[in-house]
Amino acid sequence: MAIALVTGASRGIGAATALALSARGWTVHVNYLKSADRARAVAEKTGGLAVQADVSDFKQVEAMFQKIGPVELLVNNAGIAHGGLLTDLSGEDWQRLFDVNITGVFNCCRCAIPHMVHEKRGQIISLASILGVAGGSCEVAYSATKGAVIAYTKALAKELGPSGIRVNCVAPGCIDTDMTANLTKEDFDRLADDTAMCRIGRPEDVADVIALLADPGARFVTGQVIGIDGGLVI
Numbered sequence: 001m002a003i004a005l006v007t008g009a010s011r012g013i014g015a016a017t018a019l020a021l022s023a024r025g026w027t028v029h030v031n032y033l034k035s036a037d038r039a040r041a042v043a044e045k046t047g048g049l050a051v052q053a054d055v056s057d058f059k060q061v062e063a064m065f066q067k068i069g070p071v072e073l074l075v076n077n078a079g080i081a082h083g084g085l086l087t088d089l090s091g092e093d094w095q096r097l098f099d100v101n102i103t104g105v106f107n108c109c110r111c112a113i114p115h116m117v118h119e120k121r122g123q124i125i126s127l128a129s130i131l132g133v134a135g136g137s138c139e140v141a142y143s144a145t146k147g148a149v150i151a152y153t154k155a156l157a158k159e160l161g162p163s164g165i166r167v168n169c170v171a172p173g174c175i176d177t178d179m180t181a182n183l184t185k186e187d188f189d190r191l192a193d194d195t196a197m198c199r200i201g202r203p204e205d206v207a208d209v210i211a212l213l214a215d216p217g218a219r220f221v222t223g224q225v226i227g228i229d230g231g232l233v234i
């Protein structure tokens, strides 16, 4: 059975993605940072291990891959956000955003790619954001990390295509998870109004597209940024 790892899969989009992949026959390992019980509950359903690792720390990521072994699909989902004016952002907060959101992607890829190249098959799907495409006021640093994920995806797709490995990313709009729990009802209503589909997204809206991308039917899709935003940015 094909083996996948979803980082940050204890809750939100990552948990929904692990379940969607499992429903399509994948055995899915569930990475988490703090939410051990929630990660175990997801892993029980997906047939994989719940594995703790801070994706920003290469040694922890290496140890995680030693536990789970090689994977055919890596979903780089773990991420953090930080709202506020750029001029109020501390250097530490700026660094942490980059450490988790893009260095975390690099760390996991470093461990996953050698086996994929050896097998001449594999897939990497990373979570960018519509803010990485269009930019967002009061989310400058976060937008920059997600823009980096997009450029990284395009470059890596060119590098790994000859080895039969597909590399894509998805760019969700506003999705109802803990990450957006700080938004007010007025914020949600405004965002829904600005969206062609007239609603905020659900984790499953993103998870189902990731699962489709992972399907063999998407075998000729690589280097793409797939918007999943209900038409927020067209």
Ligand code: NAP
Pocket (backbone or CB within 6 Å): 007, 008, 009, 010, 011, 012, 013, 014, 031, 032, 033, 034, 035, 036, 053, 054, 055, 056, 076, 077, 078, 079, 080, 081, 100, 127, 128, 129, 130, 171, 172, 173, 174, 175, 176, 177, 178, 179, 180
């Ligand atoms: P979320 O509900 O806040 O969940 C974040 C997940 O990431 C949790 O499982 C958390 O683990 C894990 N995590 C955080 N830091 C980690 C680290 N250093 N190492 C390992 N795991 C870590 O977030 P979400 O809304 O589902 O977002 C998932 C991804 O989608 C992120 O990359 C985010 O930037 C992206 N995205 C979200 C939205 C949105 O509107 N929600 C829109 C566009 C893109 P613990 O539970 O153990 O803390």
